[in-house]
Structure formats: C-alpha cells, structure tokens
Amino acid sequence: MKMLENEIITTKNVHLYYGQKEALKGINLNFKEKGIHALIGPSGCGKSTYLRTLNRMNDMIDNVKITGDIQLNGQDVYDEKMDLVELRTRVGMVFQQPNPFPFSIYDNVTYGLKMAGVKDKNILDEAVETSLKKAAIWDEVKDDLKKNALALSGGQQQRICIARLLANSPEVILLDEPTSALDPISTDKVEEMLLTLKDDYTCIMVTHNMQQASRISDTTSFFLDGNLIESDTTKTMFLNPKEKQTIDYLSGKFG
Numbered sequence: 001m002k003m004l005e006n007e008i009i010t011t012k013n014v015h016l017y018y019g020q021k022e023a024l025k026g027i028n029l030n031f032k033e034k035g036i037h038a039l040i041g042p043s044g045c046g047k048s049t050y051l052r053t054l055n056r057m058n059d060m061i062d063n064v065k066i067t068g069d070i071q072l073n074g075q076d077v078y079d080e081k082m083d084l085v086e087l088r089t090r091v092g093m094v095f096q097q098p099n100p101f102p103f104s105i106y107d108n109v110t111y112g113l114k115m116a117g118v119k120d121k122n123i124l125d126e127a128v129e130t131s132l133k134k135a136a137i138w139d140e141v142k143d144d145l146k147k148n149a150l151a152l153s154g155g156q157q158q159r160i161c162i163a164r165l166l167a168n169s170p171e172v173i174l175l176d177e178p179t180s181a182l183d184p185i186s187t188d189k190v191e192e193m194l195l196t197l198k199d200d201y202t203c204i205m206v207t208h209n210m211q212q213a214s215r216i217s218d219t220t221s222f223f224l225d226g227n228l229i230e231s232d233t234t235k236t237m238f239l240n241p242k243e244k245q246t247i248d249y250l251s252g253k254f255g
C-alpha cells in the first residue's frame with residue numbers, strides 16, 4: 001500500500017477472529033506521525049484488539065486469525081521476517097495497570113538498553129535522566145533511583161513504565177487506557193506528560209474517558225461492534241460528528 005506523507009501507520013481491511021468470533025470487521029485507518037490519536041467506543045467494540053494488532057500483541061493469544069495489511073513506516077508488520085522483539089521496541093505499549101519490573105527505578109529504565117548489550121555507565125546514566133525527564137518524573141525520583149519501582153504510587157509507576165519504553169527510542173507508543181486505574185491528580189500528570197511527548201512521538205491511545213479524548217487528543221476514531229464508524233480530528237468528531245451512531249454515542253444514548 002502506498003503511504004501518504006507523514007503517515008507512520010496504515011491499516012487496510014484488517015479483520016481479526018478469536019476462534020469463530022469476528023472482533024474486527026475490516027478496519028481501514030491510518031495515523032499521521034506524532035500527536036495523540038484516541039480510539040473510543042463502548043466496551044467490547046474492539047478498541048484494544050485493534051491497538052494490539054499494531055505491534056502483534058494478539059499473536060500471543062491462541063486461535064487468533066488476522067487478515068489485512070498493517071504497515072509501519074512502509075514495512076509490513078505481519079511479514080514473517082519481522083523481528084517481534086524489535087517491533088515491540090519500535091511500537092511500545094503502556095497498559096491499564098502499571099507494570100514496572102520489581103527492580104530499582106534505574107534498572108527498570110535501563111532494562112531494554114542492557115538487553116541490547118549497552119554496558120557503558122555514562123550512556124545508561126544519561127538514558128535514565130533523559131527518559132525520566134521526558135516522562136515528567138525525574139524531579140520526583142532523581143535522588144532515589146535505587147528505590148524499588150513497586151514502592152512508588154500508581155501514577156508514578158505508570159510514568160516509570162513510560163520512561164522505560166522511551167529509553168528504547170520507540171517510533172510509536174500504544175496506550176491502552178493508561179489512566180483508568182489512576183486517581184485524578186495522577187491522571188493529570190500523565191495527560192500533561194503525553195501532551196509534551198506528542199511533539200516527538202506518535203501516541204495511539206484507547207480511552208473510555210470521553211473528556212480525556214477531547215482534552216488531549218488530536219484525532220479521534222470511534223469503534224462500534226468491530227467496525228470503525230468514523231475518524232476525524234478530535235474537534236470535528238466532538239463538535240460536528242457525521243454518523244448517527246457517533247452522535248448517539250457521544251450524546252450518551254448508549255455505551
């Protein structure tokens with residue numbers, strides 16, 4: 001498929017089956033580089049399933065069949081030669097429940113680099129500082145990098161997970177309801193951080209929270225029952241949606 005300028009991910013006619021169940025029914029959706037792209041829709045409509053197709057996280061589930069075309073910077077994500085470790089580094093993922101490793105903050109952030117063979121302490125130190133700064137948590141933890149990441153608050157843990165991912169220089173960051181397990185203050189901090197990150201990274205985020213989508217995303221895509229109903233700039237989606245199903249959903253008639 002030909003990619004338009006600035007498009008980092010293109011998905012064409014993507015179907016996904018869990019056994020007999022068709023969870024995605026032919027999704028055509030492309031993402032421009034950078035910015036925050038929200039995926040919204042009622043529970044069970046396929047948002048998380050779709051998100052996971054982008055870095056092949058569904059491959060780990062038994063009995064899954066995927067058809068269609070997904071490209072990352074013009075490369076076929078489902079090519080049999082695709083290295084999955086590399087793919088998941090290039091397309092990193094943040095989950096609903098923060099999942100830091102049970103090690104120190106420092107070891108969490110340097111984990112990927114060490115796995116990749118980086119041993120130079122100066123390089124590791126610098127990566128820790130840069131990544132924690134980008135994840136807006138440096139000031140809170142800089143004097144305590146040996147502390148176990150599990151001893152931090154949920155919101156801090158989520159930002160450590162994002163720093164861990166940033167240290168590996170991802171091209172795309174997938175976020176699956178990254179703040180739904182957090183209190184409002186921690187949610188604000190994560191949202192503020194995403195608003196900074198979006199200048200350098202492409203962030204694709206599933207959210208149940210319509211206010212969150214309207215507050216921080218640049219584009220919004222509305223899913224319903226395995227179909228993509230509508231995708232547009234967030235402003236247009238919320239102020240002037242075109243499809244009746246979108247209008248009904250945004251006005252709270254279902255979901």
Ligand SMILES: Nc1ncnc2c1ncn2[C@@H]1O[C@H](COP(=O)(O)OP(=O)(O)OP(=O)(O)O)[C@@H](O)[C@H]1O
Binds near residue numbers: 050
């Ligand atoms: N591992 C699985 N095996 C079988 N069916 C699944 C699996 N994961 C999801 N499904 C089904 O696929 C459909 C889409 O689920 P998915 O989790 O993608 O929806 P969602 O929009 O992200 O929902 P939620 O907002 O509740 O997380 C649902 O009907 C769900 O039950």
